[in-house]
Amino acid sequence: MRTTRTLAVIALTLGLAACVTNPAGPSNMALPGTGKDFNNFRADDLSCRDYAVTQIGGKSVNQQYNASLASTTAIGTVIGAAIGAATGGGEGAAIGAGVGGLSGAAAGANTASISGMNAQDKYDNAYYQCMYAAGHKIPVPASMARTYSKAANTPSSTVGSGYYPPPPPPNRPR
Known part of the structure; x- marks a missing residue:
């Protein structure tokens, strides 16, 4: 019963942490440059979005966020299980894994948030540089x-x- 409750808390924590998302594109809009055709703007926008994704490693900001969250949570679970097994045996390992997973998810959410913000900043910079170079207006x-x-x-x-x-x-x- 206690293990079921612990697993439910872990699943709820991971579920709530997974609800956080970053924008799927630039944080602010760019506008067509003076004398620029809207169709050319759309083509440049797609090209610059692609360029920005390559500048942050080929993964979207959300993919980087989720990978950071998953790895930190997994590490916390393994460390918690190891500590629990060393101190209390089989039941201690289960409790340690639950506590480790919970604390790993909490730490992972913070780490993933920072990782996501850094990736979004890099994405935005690359996108704005590309759009500006193509002659479009960017926010300042x-x-x-x-x-x-x-x-x-x-x-x-x-x-x-x-x-x-x-x-x-x-x-x-x-």
């Missing part, structure tokens, strides 16, 4: 967005703030 933080005054050739939001734009190219008339 408001602090990075500046509007330029054509007359003064300086960012209007940073005038007087110590920001100096780069010099014009050598062949450009001033």
Whole structure:
């Protein structure tokens, strides 16, 4: 009876941990560049998604999350069973496996979450680089967005703030 309850708790914990998912694509949207056709944007989007997946090792973010969760949970279960067997024999091994699986799942959920966030960040960076290189618009933080005054050739939001734009190219008339 006690083993059944322990296994039920482990199954519930693993089931709840498996409900956490990461986006199946970029975290933010990209928009078609000025003068870009929507069909070309869609083709570039698919190409850039494929490029981003290859940059994170060929597995989706969710596949990396699930692999991390499964391996950490399995390691916790094995370690718990070994400790339980060493201290209490057969019944101790079962209890140790249950406690090890539960604590392994808890630790695994945290590890998998961090692994998933890192993979998502790498995916997003690769996707945005690809879309930007194809001439599309990508999201940027408001602090990075500046509007330029054509007359003064300086960012209007940073005038007087110590920001100096780069010099014009050598062949450009001033």
